[in-house]
Amino acid sequence: MWWRVTSLSQLVSSSKPSLLNQMRAAYGLKLWQAFSTEDFKRAEGGLCHPGRTPVTTFVLGGPGSGKGTQCTKIVETFGFTHLSAGDLLRKEISSNTENGAMILNTIKEGKIVPSEVTVKLILKAIESSENDRFLIDGFPRSEENRVAYERVVGTEPDFVLFFDCPEEEMVKRVLNRNQGRIDDNIDTVKERLRVFTALNLPVIKYYSGKGKLYKIDAIGTEDEIFERVLPVFAALRPKTCNNILQKQAINEK
Ligand SMILES: Nc1ncnc2c1ncn2[C@@H]1O[C@H](COP(=O)(O)OP(=O)(O)OP(=O)(O)O)[C@@H](O)[C@H]1O
Ligand SMILES: Nc1ccn([C@@H]2O[C@H](COP(=O)(O)O)[C@@H](O)[C@H]2O)c(=O)n1
Numbered sequence: 001m002w003w004r005v006t007s008l009s010q011l012v013s014s015s016k017p018s019l020l021n022q023m024r025a026a027y028g029l030k031l032w033q034a035f036s037t038e039d040f041k042r043a044e045g046g047l048c049h050p051g052r053t054p055v056t057t058f059v060l061g062g063p064g065s066g067k068g069t070q071c072t073k074i075v076e077t078f079g080f081t082h083l084s085a086g087d088l089l090r091k092e093i094s095s096n097t098e099n100g101a102m103i104l105n106t107i108k109e110g111k112i113v114p115s116e117v118t119v120k121l122i123l124k125a126i127e128s129s130e131n132d133r134f135l136i137d138g139f140p141r142s143e144e145n146r147v148a149y150e151r152v153v154g155t156e157p158d159f160v161l162f163f164d165c166p167e168e169e170m171v172k173r174v175l176n177r178n179q180g181r182i183d184d185n186i187d188t189v190k191e192r193l194r195v196f197t198a199l200n201l202p203v204i205k206y207y208s209g210k211g212k213l214y215k216i217d218a219i220g221t222e223d224e225i226f227e228r229v230l231p232v233f234a235a236l237r238p239k240t241c242n243n244i245l246q247k248q249a250i251n252e253k
């Protein structure tokens with residue numbers, strides 16, 4: 001069961017200002033002040049410190065599907081902290097730690113780093129942050145990742161975003177990325193796509209079965225895609241914001 005988010009999309013139409021502009025009108029530029037974690041469904045059990053239960057969202061999708069790009073927009077609009085598992089691993093390589101060489105080779109091959117390494121980096125990043133809402137980008141990439149996270153952290157994510165993109169589009173975006181990444185080449189991206197199908201898709205199906213998955217069509221411009229992301233977070237927003245938007249929509253008729 002894929003969740004297609006349309007609950008607030010009726011507010012989004014070409015004649016009216018975009019949903020994002022309507023939300024900004026309701027709350028000013030920084031929408032995230034309107035968010036309080038009380039309005040999010042909070043995960044059971046503590047993460048890191050008793051009484052501190054951050055909101056966690058996993059962001060999944062194939063290589064080049066746009067996870068990082070959309071996370072940047074979500075951070076700017078809703079005040080989440082973006083934790084890219086890939087970036088945390090690349091930072092580990094550049095800090096010449098004992099795992100650095102192993103991580104470098106694994107990324108070069110497009111394969112998955114042992115879960116205990118990645119989970120530890122994610123947990124450290126959460127614990128060192130003052131924020132209470134996190135986008136965990138590119139994780140879990142496998143059942144082993146997912147089980148390791150749940151065993152160590154003791155909670156499931158509040159919800160999961162899945163950016164659904166055709167393979168040929170993902171290959172095109174990765175090969176045009178020009179960020180100097182060692183895995184942005186045709187051989188590695190082919191292996192990454194194989195890993196995505198074999199190991200990541202079962203995780204996506206798992207969260208779909210738990211009713212926690214929001215599937216986002218990742219074809220279109222970055223802004224068009226973000227318009228599809230908005231209702232996911234808008235649907236979790238304080239009711240007052242919904243009321244304001246709905247009143248605005250009625251007044252404009
Ligand atoms: N909607 C889009 N249309 C065209 N190009 C896009 C779109 N979204 C992102 N891109 C570009 O595609 C490339 C990959 O995007 P991004 O890094 O966000 O993907 P990703 O899912 O994080 O990939 P990876 O898993 O490899 O880190 C980037 O160069 C980005 O600027
Ligand atoms: N959970 C993860 C996430 C990433 N990796 C490795 O990092 C590479 C880059 O990840 P991006 O999300 O930045 O594309 C990825 O291809 C893996 O090699 C991992 O092992 N486990």
Ligand SMILES: [Mg+2]
Binds near residue numbers: 067068
């Ligand atoms: Mg990325």
